[in-house]
């Protein structure tokens with residue numbers, strides 16, 4: 196009986212392929228959006244988490260503070276200077292690396308090739324703090340850092356662009372019109388969770404960067420790695436104390452710098468992706484509601500169109516429940532079909548996104564099953580009223596219906 | 598005749614509408630029909646024939662009075678109980694055939710058996726038998742659109758008898774058919790009445806169609822105006 200009814204439902208879907216498809220569009224779009232968003236969202240979260248764990252959970256970053264909205268007028272942010280760095284280097288006892296860095300996106304040229312790379316001026320401690328290493332060649336020596344020598348380390352993308360399979364060691368590249376000698380290549384890091392190529396970079400000693408590229412002695416950020424086994428919060432407190440001392444801030448003055456640890460940054464990033472997923476989920480929810488109303492509408496049309504059929508069925512002995520089940524099954528089959536098409540499209544979209552953004556493809560079986568169940572539920576809920584209307588028809592009136 | 602009648606009307610009224618505008622489609626009808634009878638109902642348009650047929654077929658209930666079917670007070674049963682009664686004991690033939698479109702003859706005939714919960718193999722067997730009885734073996738796979746009016750009405754009759762009912766209710770079964778086709782259908786109904794002992798109640802406007810029955814009841818303004826046995830065509 197149930198099988199019979201399902202067969203009947205599929206038959207009536209097939210009889211009206213175009214109409215069925217148009218009806219299903221709402222469900223298809225809704226389910227596809229949900230599946231794509233959640234799959235892409237969880238892939239992104241996974242990627243961001245990976246990136247951040249690569250950054251190291253014991254890393255702290257000191258920057259010039261941004262003024263708080265509505266903060267006191269006496270507040271003036273101050274750029275990081277040589278003095279701050281020296282203060283931190285001398286004062287911090289619970290850090291294993293204190294590194295200054297400045298960055299700028301600059302065109303790097305080799306022969307006829309050129310590429311826009313993020314150029315970072317820094318020191319040897321940077322490699323400890325960020326846990327970076329070279330895949331070939333070497334990092335800067337202490338003396339190269341001290342003298343601000345014209346040497347550089349290339350990111351993998353830059354190396355590939357300029358030298359292909361070749362070894363760049365000892366070659367000269369031009370960074371912002373000054374030439375520097377390649378001493379090593381960084382280990383490849385791939386694309387970040389936000390689709391940024393992390394290998395389109397060039398590293399050079401901070402002094403060289405300040406003199407030849409920035410043209411000033413600014414420091415963008417100080418990266419500090421806490422000693423193993425020391426809580427980042429303890430290190431953060433020490434940093435704040437030293438910075439205030441170095442800058443001679445009055446006890447009641449606001450900090451004119453900020454210290455953040457990577458777990459805070461990680462939380463901010465994941466919560467951003469979660470909010471995004473949530474918002475798009477709400478949009479998808481609305482589209483599912485619209486899809487449900489579409490199903491209800493088409494089922495009402497179907498019941499009206501088939502009034503005479505219902506009359507015949509009632510006359511030859513169908514119960515109310517037979518008619519109810521028939522139309523309920525039809526609505527459910529219809530919306531389930533939409534759900535399955537939506538899941539297929541959603542997964543295809545997520546697959547394409549994971550290829551182009553190079554994030555992991557992370558389909559979730561429970562979410563897919565939930566979508567299947569939910570689309571069936573939509574069919575039942577929105578199909579119920581039309582089905583009930585059909586079941587309650589008076590057989591005599593129904594038979595007279597033209 | 599000691600056997601209880603199959604059908605009894607006891608002061609049956611059927612009233613549509615309220616107060617001034619009310620119409621008495623049936624106004625105190627008394628009637629009894631025995632098992633195995635072949636009855637024709639005649640009368641002018643609007644005299645209440647279809648209204649009576651709907652009550653006889655347990656599709657409808659009287660406004661007042663008692664309708665007894667198989668000794669049951671069928672007029673007091675709820676719609677689902679009447680659905681069971683129809684499914685088990687009543688077969689319907691309509692003027693407009695009323696087959697399901699885009700559905701094969703065999704599937705149409707099987708339909709009442711589906712609501713009885715019969716297994717597929719039994720349904721196929723019984724449907725084939727019923728189609729053979731109406732002379733349509735070999736047309737199982739045709740849809741109504743592929744069949745002539747006469748053939749469609751035969752499929753409808755096969756659907757009505759596939760459950761081996763006690764009563765066949767036919768409201769103007771030949772109303773849409775030409776004379777030759779009408780007589781073929783009437784010969785079929787007569788055979789079913791004689792061979793299977795099927796009780797047949799039929800509405801018609803034509804005397805030569807009514808002549809196939811053993812008894813003719815004349816309706817006029819919701820009353821029975823005449824009730825007579827036909828000359829037996831031997």
Ligand SMILES: Nc1ncnc2c1ncn2[C@@H]1O[C@H](COP(=O)(O)OP(=O)(O)OP(=O)(O)O)[C@@H](O)[C@H]1O
Nearest residue numbers: 613614620621622641642643644645646647648649
């Ligand atoms: N659902 C209804 N609502 C209101 N009045 C109705 C309804 N059904 C029937 N009637 C009225 O009841 C009366 C009897 O109708 P019925 O259909 O029984 O006539 P009939 O004898 O079958 O006529 P015909 O030969 O034209 O089929 C008519 O006056 C009709 O208008």
Ligand SMILES: [Mg+2]
Nearest residue numbers: 646647648768
């Ligand atoms: Mg009538």
